[in-house]
Amino acid sequence: MVTGLFNLGFSTICATPHQKTGQYLPSLEAINNAHKATMDAVQAHELPVRIPLGAENMWDSTLYQRIEDDEIPGYDGNRVFLMEFIPNQLPVGLFQRIFDLRCRGILPVLAHPERYSPLWMAPDLVEKLAGDCAMVVDLGALSGHHGRKQAKYARKMVLSGIAHAAASDLHSPTDLKGVSKGIEWIRKKVGLDAVERLLCTNPAKILEGRHPDG
Numbered sequence: 001m002v003t004g005l006f007n008l009g010f011s012t013i014c015a016t017p018h019q020k021t022g023q024y025l026p027s028l029e030a031i032n033n034a035h036k037a038t039m040d041a042v043q044a045h046e047l048p049v050r051i052p053l054g055a056e057n058m059w060d061s062t063l064y065q066r067i068e069d070d071e072i073p074g075y076d077g078n079r080v081f082l083m084e085f086i087p088n089q090l091p092v093g094l095f096q097r098i099f100d101l102r103c104r105g106i107l108p109v110l111a112h113p114e115r116y117s118p119l120w121m122a123p124d125l126v127e128k129l130a131g132d133c134a135m136v137v138d139l140g141a142l143s144g145h146h147g148r149k150q151a152k153y154a155r156k157m158v159l160s161g162i163a164h165a166a167a168s169d170l171h172s173p174t175d176l177k178g179v180s181k182g183i184e185w186i187r188k189k190v191g192l193d194a195v196e197r198l199l200c201t202n203p204a205k206i207l208e209g210r211h212p213d214g
């Protein structure tokens with residue numbers, strides 16, 4: 001997967017293992033060991049890529065507790081973290097919690113915003129979310145690999161400029177094709193400037209904990 005992303009032009013690849021109550025909560029030690037093993041293999045293959053460690057945090061009781069304790073697993077140890085919701089419902093009290101996080105100088109990053117059906121017919125909610133969160137569309141969704149509806153809304157978000165960044169969401173080497181097609185779609189429909197903004201400039205800002213529009 002790292003070789004494939006490197007060949008597509010990626011030089012920084014954020015590893016974001018899922019954190020989900022009751023389903024996938026590996027210990028920090030197990031995560032660190034897997035990260036180290038990956039880095040060792042990357043070094044052995046002499047691939048010049050950086051692989052900062054983060055997490056993809058499901059918006060659930062574990063994340064609530066970590067927010068309370070100020071122990072959210074963020075990108076690169078910064079005050080910025082990746083989150084996801086259950087696809088068919090927005091969490092209760094979401095906007096209040098996001099507001100509280102922003103007041104504490106923490107930037108939430110929303111993974112695959114095109115996946116949440118309650119947002120499809122609610123441009124006002126999308127705009128509100130994008131004001132406080134970084135919106136990162138999935139390249140595989142852009143290329144149509146996750147179905148027509150996700151493709152439609154991912155594309156809409158890129159075309160309207162509300163998407164701040166695009167990411168691979170790579171789970172296996174078979175996803176690489178969708179990533180490559182997604183980048184190509186952006187280049188063709190919006191241009192090289194958009195590729196630069198969505199895959200270089202804005203991701204760099206986000207990793208520093210800065211809102212791309214800020």
Ligand SMILES: [Fe+2]
Nearest residue numbers: 056084111112
């Ligand atoms: Fe996800």
